[in-house]
Amino acid sequence: MSNTAEILPKHQHPLLTLHSIPAALVALRFLIAPLLLLEAFYGFGRVWFMTGFAIAFLSDIFDGVIDRRLGVSTASLRRADSWADVCLYLCVSAAAWRLYPDEIMACWLPLSLVVALQGVWWVVNLLKYGQPASYHTYSAKLWGLILFVATIALFGFDYGGITLMLVGIVGIVHTVEEIAMTLILPTWTHDVLSIVHALQLRREFRNLLVYLDK
Numbered sequence: 738m739s740n741t742a743e744i745l746p747k748h749q750h751p752l753l754t755l756h757s758i759p760a761a762l763v764a765l766r767f768l769i770a771p772l773l774l775l776e777a778f779y780g781f782g783r784v785w786f787m788t789g790f791a792i793a794f795l796s797d798i799f800d801g802v803i804d805r806r807l808g809v810s811t812a813s814l815r816r817a818d819s820w821a822d823v824c825l826y827l828c829v830s831a832a833a834w835r836l837y838p839d840e841i842m843a844c845w846l847p848l849s850l851v852v853a854l855q856g857v858w859w860v861v862n863l864l865k866y867g868q869p870a871s872y873h874t875y876s877a878k879l880w881g882l883i884l885f886v887a888t889i890a891l892f893g894f895d896y897g898g899i900t901l902m903l904v905g906i907v908g909i910v911h912t913v914e915e916i917a918m919t920l921i922l923p924t925w926t927h928d929v930l931s932i933v934h935a936l937q938l939r940r941e942f943r944n945l946l947v948y949l950d951k
Contacts, residue, residue: 756807756809758800758803758807759800759801759803759804759807759809759810759814760800760814760817762796762797762799762800762803763796763800763814763817763818763821764821765792765793765796766793766796766797766821766822766824766825767820767821767824769789769790769792769793769796769825770793770821770824770825770827770828770829771824771828772789773786773789773790773793773825773828773829773832774828774831774832776789776832777831777832777833777835777836778835783892783893786832786892787889787892787893790829790885790888790889790892791889793825794881794885797818797821797822797825797881800818801818801873810928812871812927815871815873815927815928816868816869816871816927818871818873819869819870819871819873820869822881823869826884829884829888832892833888833891833892836892837891837895837897840891840895840896840897840898840901841897841901843897843898843901844897844898844901844902844904844905846905847902847904847905847906847908847909848901848904848905850905850909851904851905851908851909851912854908854909854912854913854916855908855912857912857916858870858912858915858916858919861916861919861920862919865919865920866919866924866925868925870915870918870919870925871927871928872915872918872926872927872928872929872930873927873928873929873930874911874914874915874918874929874930874931875930875931876907876910876911876914876915876931877911877915879907879911880904880907880908880911883900883903883904883907884904886900887900887901887903887904914931914932917932917935918932918935921935921936921939922935922938922939923939923942924942926938
């Protein structure tokens with residue numbers, strides 16, 4: 738009697754296909770995030786922390802690249818990607834507060850402002866769309882890069898200073914941009930690269946409405 742394994746070509750495994758790689762990378766980030774927090778409480782060593790964080794960061798880069806190359810970038814996948822980022826950096830932030838409270842407090846003003854604005858970001862998106870935005874803007878990519886450098890500096894070399902200040906400053910600019918984008922865009926849309934792109938999408942949407950009203 739034939740089965741699925743016999744029907745599929747030999748190079749196609751029923752449980753693992755090329756198209757599943759982006760989702761697997763997102764899942765990997767969800768898995769690594771709490772392990773980083775556990776490291777902060779139980780002290781497995783900074784090498785383990787930095788290695789895990791570096792893998793999570795690289796997974797964030799490659800899942801987006803791969804899913805666009807393969808044409809499997811969907812709203813649900815991009816939404817999961819955003820949640821994985823939230824999970825990762827919440828755990829990293831908690832770990833930083835646990836291990837480096839003095840360095841965090843030295844930059845309390847910009848970091849507090851970005852946290853407050855992130856709260857506003859959530860409220861605005863939930864009120865308008867009923868779910869968080871998933872724009873993956875250029876400013877988000879820049880902020881992510883600075884977060885990576887600041888995390889390595891803090892956990893690898895016990896340094897806060899300028900890198901943490903930049904986390905706050907760039908985070909403020911990024912969050913304000915995305916709040917403005919949510920106020921601009923009429924419907925939930927993923928992968929909008931900047932406020933310029935958001936304005937263009939709004940014009941296209943309005944032109945479509947005018948066309949449909951004719």
